[in-house]
Amino acid sequence: MHGETIVVLGGTKGIGLAVARKAAARGARVIVAARGAAGLATLKAELPAIQTHAVDAADASALEAFCASLGKVDHLYNAAGAFVGGTLMGGDMATFRAAFEARIWGAAVAIRALGSKIPAGGSVVLTGGLSTDRPVAGAWATAMATAAAEQMARALALELAPVRVNAVAPGWTDTPMWDAIFGADKQTYFTDVAAKLPVGRLAQADEVADAVLFLMANRAITGEVVHVDGGHRLV
Numbered sequence: 299m300h301g302e303t304i305v306v307l308g309g310t311k312g313i314g315l316a317v318a319r320k321a322a323a324r325g326a327r328v329i330v331a332a333r334g335a336a337g338l339a340t341l342k343a344e345l346p347a348i349q350t351h352a353v354d355a356a357d358a359s360a361l362e363a364f365c366a367s368l369g370k371v372d373h374l375y376n377a378a379g380a381f382v383g384g385t386l387m388g389g390d391m392a393t394f395r396a397a398f399e400a401r402i403w404g405a406a407v408a409i410r411a412l413g414s415k416i417p418a419g420g421s422v423v424l425t426g427g428l429s430t431d432r433p434v435a436g437a438w439a440t441a442m443a444t445a446a447a448e449q450m451a452r453a454l455a456l457e458l459a460p461v462r463v464n465a466v467a468p469g470w471t472d473t474p475m476w477d478a479i480f481g482a483d484k485q486t487y488f489t490d491v492a493a494k495l496p497v498g499r500l501a502q503a504d505e506v507a508d509a510v511l512f513l514m515a516n517r518a519i520t521g522e523v524v525h526v527d528g529g530h531r532l533v
């Protein structure tokens with residue numbers, strides 16, 4: 299990874315931030331895009347060598363312009379996205395659509411714009427999730443989005459070859475995404491979930507990031523989905 303260029307969409311918090319930090323520590327040239335100026339500034343203060351860009355992955359023209367400004371890219375990781383809850387019968391359709399905008403359409407736009415800039419053996423890593431195999435009532439849009447990301451990896455592994463396309467599928471992972479959803483109740487939910495897991499604990503963002511870096515580095519793997527869920531699919 300030393301000297302390679304890694305682009306992380308959604309790299310200022312959680313799993314994407316952990317990927318950016320680890321890639322930088324391995325000597326990669328890291329380029330991070332996210333929406334919030336504060337997160338980008340904090341990352342820049344921590345790691346000045348990382349290039350930061352304010353981009354909304356749900357805004358196709360902004361994302362295309364950002365991708366067009368880049369040179370050769372060895373690996374792309376898409377962490378942009380979020381859990382979207384709500385029932386189909388009771389929720390808001392525009393909100394449901396938003397579950398797909400950054401994570402699926404954003405990924406597609408970025409891959410289309412960067413595909414020819416990724417050399418043979420380079421890779422794209424997408425983010426699926428536990429809800430592909432274990433959907434929960436009241437979060438159908440997220441389940442659809444995680445499944446779509448995983449299937450996109452399989453389908454594009456064929457189209458983009460010899461560029462590799464894989465996905466990581468996190469289970470419940472302790473990141474800022476859940477602060478926004480659960481607020482002060484986060485720890486109660488986490489303790490509950492952890493008690494049911496074979497590993498007895500939730501994953502940390504660093505552990506999911508390790509799987510992302512593994513998928514980037516291992517040139518024999520494509521069209522694969524690596525689960526980092528503490529055995530959650532089994533219980």
Ligand SMILES: NC(=O)c1ccc[n+]([C@@H]2O[C@H](COP(=O)([O-])OP(=O)(O)OC[C@H]3O[C@@H](n4cnc5c(N)ncnc54)[C@H](OP(=O)(O)O)[C@@H]3O)[C@@H](O)[C@H]2O)c1
Nearest residue numbers: 308310311312313332333334355379400427470471473475
């Ligand atoms: N944490 C989990 O338990 C878990 C489990 C399964 C799957 N996932 C998925 O993994 C991905 C990363 O999750 P996380 O927990 O690390 O989330 P997080 O802590 O909320 O971090 C998300 C990152 O993506 C950026 N982002 C969000 N929407 C964006 C957009 N439209 N354009 C550009 N950047 C955007 C955020 O920065 P800004 O807000 O400043 O843009 C932030 O840097 C998400 O797709 C999530 O659904 C997470």
